[in-house]
Amino acid sequence: AQSVTQPDIHITVSEGASLELRCNYSYGATPYLFWYVQSPGQGLQLLLKYFSGDTLVQGIKGFEAEFKRSQSSFNLRKPSVHWSDAAEYFCAVGSAGGTSYGKLTFGQGTILTVHP
Amino acid sequence: NAGVMQNPRHLVRRRGQEARLRCSPMKGHSHVYWYRQLPEEGLKFMVYLQKENIIDESGMPKERFSAEFPKEGPSILRIQQVVRGDSAAYFCASSPWTSGRTGYEQYFGPGTRLTVT
Helix, strand or coil: CCEEECCCCEEEEECCCCEEECCEEECCCCCEEEEEEECCCCCEEEEEEECCCCCEEECHHHCEEEEEHHHCEEEEEECCCCHHHCEEEEEEEECCCHHHCCCEEECCCEEEEEEC | CCCCEEECCEEEECCCCCEEEEEECCCCCCEEEEEEECCCCCEEEEEEEECCEEEECCCCCCCCEEEECCCCCCEEEEECCCCHHHCEEEEEEEECCCCCCHHHCCEECCCEEEEEC
16 A cells, blocks of 8 residues: 655744755555645645656745655755745655546645744 | 635534535536545545546545535535544545546645534
């Protein structure tokens, strides 16, 4: 069964500092990978997605993620964090086959706090 | 173009009552997914529906939970005889007709926060 692990429950960074959120997945085939952001009391917004091809994926709000098959990782990065980036971030993997098509499996989330 | 709409946003039920959660997908989207987010946990898949069909309900609890997506109207997630453990945020996502990878273009609603007292 597919699974996603986000090792860091809570990360704190200073505004302007760089950011890396870790994500490791377990999936039998080539995974479809996603990062979502959730602000308090809100739904999830898709930041970026990886299906195939270039392993460095650009997303919205200045985020990027790199797919590393050898490490089963899909870490999210941003060079300079803004106070408005404070939120909870979820990594997810999508199943590609059969009736589970489109089903997303989420990690437990990483809460990002940004200090001024 | 309105996004995915869910109502109510907050719902309080006493133990034993029924909860009905509604989800109106984005215009043109015919696929709906329901996810549940328990406190301090990530989202867990519950059910995947197309119009008038349940495609995958592998994440639904075996009892008290049901879902539908009729030809007309919103998708409904129904929880009968609610218990305290049902308290959670329930999110709906929709996607356009599934072709290739479009099924993964899921747009999430704001969620319904269910509290069982």
